[in-house]
Amino acid sequence: MTDALLDINGLCVEFVTDEGTLRAVDRVSFSVRPNEVLGVVGESGCGKSVTAMSLLSLIPSPPGRISAGKAVFQGQDLIAMPHESLRRIRGKEISMIFQEPGACLSPLHRIGDQLAEAVMLHYPMPKQEALNKGRDWLSKVGIPEPDRMLKAYPFQLSGGMQQRVMIAMAMINGPSLIIADEPTTALDVTIAAQIFDLMRQMRDEKTSVMLISHDLGVIWEMCDRVLVMYAGRIVEEAEIRDLFENPLHPYTRALMRSVPVLDEDQEELSTIKGQVPSPLNYPPGCRFHDRCPHAEEPCKKESPELRTLAPNKKAACFFAEKWMK
Numbered sequence: 001m002t003d004a005l006l007d008i009n010g011l012c013v014e015f016v017t018d019e020g021t022l023r024a025v026d027r028v029s030f031s032v033r034p035n036e037v038l039g040v041v042g043e044s045g046c047g048k049s050v051t052a053m054s055l056l057s058l059i060p061s062p063p064g065r066i067s068a069g070k071a072v073f074q075g076q077d078l079i080a081m082p083h084e085s086l087r088r089i090r091g092k093e094i095s096m097i098f099q100e101p102g103a104c105l106s107p108l109h110r111i112g113d114q115l116a117e118a119v120m121l122h123y124p125m126p127k128q129e130a131l132n133k134g135r136d137w138l139s140k141v142g143i144p145e146p147d148r149m150l151k152a153y154p155f156q157l158s159g160g161m162q163q164r165v166m167i168a169m170a171m172i173n174g175p176s177l178i179i180a181d182e183p184t185t186a187l188d189v190t191i192a193a194q195i196f197d198l199m200r201q202m203r204d205e206k207t208s209v210m211l212i213s214h215d216l217g218v219i220w221e222m223c224d225r226v227l228v229m230y231a232g233r234i235v236e237e238a239e240i241r242d243l244f245e246n247p248l249h250p251y252t253r254a255l256m257r258s259v260p261v262l263d264e265d266q267e268e269l270s271t272i273k274g275q276v277p278s279p280l281n282y283p284p285g286c287r288f289h290d291r292c293p294h295a296e297e298p299c300k301k302e303s304p305e306l307r308t309l310a311p312n313k314k315a316a317c318f319f320a321e322k323w324m325k
């Protein structure tokens with residue numbers, strides 16, 4: 001797609017383990033468009049984080065490696081790019097918010113110095129100016145007494161405060177893309193709402209967000225489009241309203257049924273029976289078939305490709321048309 005901000009094609013990520021080589025992300029293709037929040041959902045272990053981390057070459061290597069695929073951002077393939085060039089993009093054009101702030105804050109330096117450094121690395125300016133910018137962003141992410149916070153070390157902060165500092169650091173340079181992996185798990189709901197408001201504001205200006213979340217409520221509130229991942233592959237891609245009103249993949253349908261809906265008569269809440277298969281042990285055929293109430297013979301033998309069923313609507317199920325409204 002030519003109007004994409006980021007175009008991922010055929011991404012495969014493998015890990016070498018004692019039990020063998022596993023493919024955690026298997027031929028994943030999708031685009032992130034300008035000014036959108038793209039959600040990524042799926043149960044634990046489906047490959048959401050590994051997909052996100054591979055885009056900025058943050059997969060620990062060894063044991064991991066990107067074995068195939070391209071991720072074209074502003075005409076350049078992030079995966080084939082030398083590390084030096086990627087460093088110029090990381091934190092400036094694309095930044096990442098992790099589940100754990102420990103991964104990105106240095107224990108040895110004051111918060112203010114780390115924020116100022118994040119700015120000055122890409123935009124040379126007097127340190128005081130960068131510190132002022134840092135203080136403004138600490139306020140924006142809801143940190144009280146930002147002046148005092150600039151002088152603090154990470155260990156003096158609670159986990160939630162560290163998380164907010166990391167979010168400020170990811171946003172401070174106004175990147176074109178923020179990859180946010182469960183960004184608010186450590187935060188209380190009021191602060192989380194404030195962070196999501198900031199993300200929406202940035203989306204309306206110039207930033208796209210790839211938002212990984214287990215929380216379908218958050219996905220519904222925040223996202224324009226959604227990718228559903230299962231066992232290392234994308235099984236459905238749709239615009240948000242469409243995904244919730246007319247999910248086409250049995251896995252998506254099962255995910256939706258596992259969420260309580262307020263103010264609605266709802267059939268019994270169900271959990272999805274069984275477990276996500278280990279990447280060392282994917283079943284043949286459709287990887288969801290042994291958990292799928294609608295599986296038929298072909299599902300046990302052949303792997304359905306992700307196919308376009310309508311504009312902005314894709315699913316990887318042989319029988320997706322059954323549920324098309």
Ligand SMILES: Nc1ncnc2c1ncn2[C@@H]1O[C@H](COP(=O)(O)OP(=O)(O)OP(=O)(O)O)[C@@H](O)[C@H]1O
Pocket residue numbers: 015016017024042043044045046047048049050051060063064278279
């Ligand atoms: N360093 C590693 N070595 C071996 N396997 C790994 C490694 N990192 C991830 N994996 C495997 O890759 C698969 C995908 O993991 P990933 O963290 O992307 O899942 P996820 O969908 O983000 O789950 P969660 O929501 O729990 O973060 C899992 O089976 C995981 O065990």
